[in-house]
């Protein structure tokens with residue numbers, strides 16, 4: 001999974017949405033899915049068994065608490081997942097996947113050598129026995145989750161020091177918890193190696209700084225962060241149960257593995273690395289452990305189809321490179337690997353099953369890429385692609401089904417990667433903005449009551465997608481229309497119930513909750529100071545420049561200089577026209593006003609954690625030059641609303 005640094009450490013904040021009865025079309029679709037899944041039953045049963053295999057110990061009550069005793073993770077409210085048969089409100093395949101992801105605890109993967117802690121975060125932490133201590137691969141999203149997981153390891157297997165940490169890729173759910181398994185001082189003393197793929201640091205910290213606001217907002221929908229656990233609410237993400245709460249931190253790697261990959265010995269264990277940059281993450285590697293014939297497929301191959309373009313928004317991933325990397329891994333180790341394990345989900349055991357699994361994962365990305373591009377080259381447009389590809393999607397390996405990513409949205413992503421968002425139809429290039437178009441549709445329909453009736457009729461007929469399209473116009477024409485909101489919520493809810501993808505389900509059910517006025521509160525997010533200080537100064541000022549809300553063009557350019565005592569950096573921001581241009585480095589040009597402080601204090605100022613007056617009083621900030629101009633410039637910057645509307649205008 002790839003998500004933003006400011007992901008909310010939310011636990012189950014909202015009450016369950018008022019679910020409506022399951023529609024006939026939802027029932028019919030689920031019955032069809034059960035019948036279709038029956039052909040894969042042997043393989044599905046093997047996955048069920050693999051997800052349970054090797055359990056050694058669990059955290060008491062399945063709970064993770066922080067230092068103050070607050071519960072950050074809790075399996076208790078998920079007791080409903082014990083039912084083997086899916087309720088009508090959950091796609092049967094997603095239900096089975098959720099039950100696999102609900103196996104939690106410390107699991108033995110290779111006796112005496114490799115273990116995993118699963119089920120206390122969306123991600124998985126792998127533990128390898130080194131000569132002197134534990135080698136930890138992917139220390140989860142938060143420090144609290146990682147600390148509890150390591151404690152479980154030490155309690156069960158015997159206390160050993162952590163000698164190395166591997167970050168398999170640049171997404172926060174695989175490094176944010178590092179502070180829970182090692183401390184910075186031990187790294188500084190050279191007692192712990194931290195190994196990461198090339199490009200890791202830049203990607204991990206900076207890639208979502210500029211677009212983080214909107215990604216974070218949409219991520220709450222995609223991960224169902226404000227939905228309560230429940231059979232008519234949040235059940236799973238498809239990739240793992242949900243995201244851990246707590247503190248996301250950062251410690252920089254001490255070494256990186258280059259594009260050439262290759263052999264490296266870490267605490268007496270030989271690793272063979274394969275570069276996987278620009279697959280699921282821009283910085284990523286796979287590795288093979290020859291001694292145990294174990295292949296770590298990171299997030300390039302997990303027990304689901306993944307995302308080429310995630311619902312929270314991101315830059316589009318390359319399906320072709322993705323498929324090629326899996327093929328390379330198969331060519332290199334496929335004939336001998338006895339076990340495949342990953343950064344999410346459970347392992348695959350047995351040489352033959354590993355081969356089938358890897359082939360299925362490789363083939364699905366190749367299928368989506370080639371069939372989508374082939375159809376697009378024949379004139380198919382984004383919203384025509386899903387049906388074309390779904391009709392051809394026969395014989396897909398069960399592990400590559402759309403529990404998380406879907407053929408539907410990945411086909412559109414391939415189109416977008418090559419052609420952009422526009423389908424080539426002139427009417428769609430510059431349509432009216434949503435609210436204006438919505439008012440037009442309402443008028444055309446003969447008024448709100450007529451459009452509502454049409455939407456409700458479509459809903460009753462089981463055409464929930466058409467109902468959603470009609471009713472969405474009604475809500476966008478007048479978001480105070482309570483009947484329209486309720487009807488749209490009901491349509492979204494059925495679409496959510498029908499979804500095989502946990503991400504789709506969460507998004508539609510969270511949308512329904514919003515329309516019903518039940519969007520829960522978000523638990524306070526928490527990033528460690530380490531994380532903030534790791535953001536590059538260029539990114540910091542570029543992000544600041546996106547917050548400029550200019551009232552009028554500046555005709556006479558102004559220059560604001562920042563001198564940072566802790567990093568020794570000098571930044572000059574040229575404010576001109578309706579923009580500003582930050583430049584890093586010495587500059588003898590004109591200066592309107594100058595600020596001398598530390599970069600850490602300045603970041604605190606931007607983050608709203610401290611006020612300028614406090615810093616001045618504490619002697620941590622001095623100003624010179626045209627102070628009034630500086631104040632005016634600061635006042636021109638505004639933080640966007642982090643809780644902006646998503647499903648209503």
Ligand SMILES: [Zn+2]
Nearest residue numbers: 001002171173
């Ligand atoms: Zn992940």
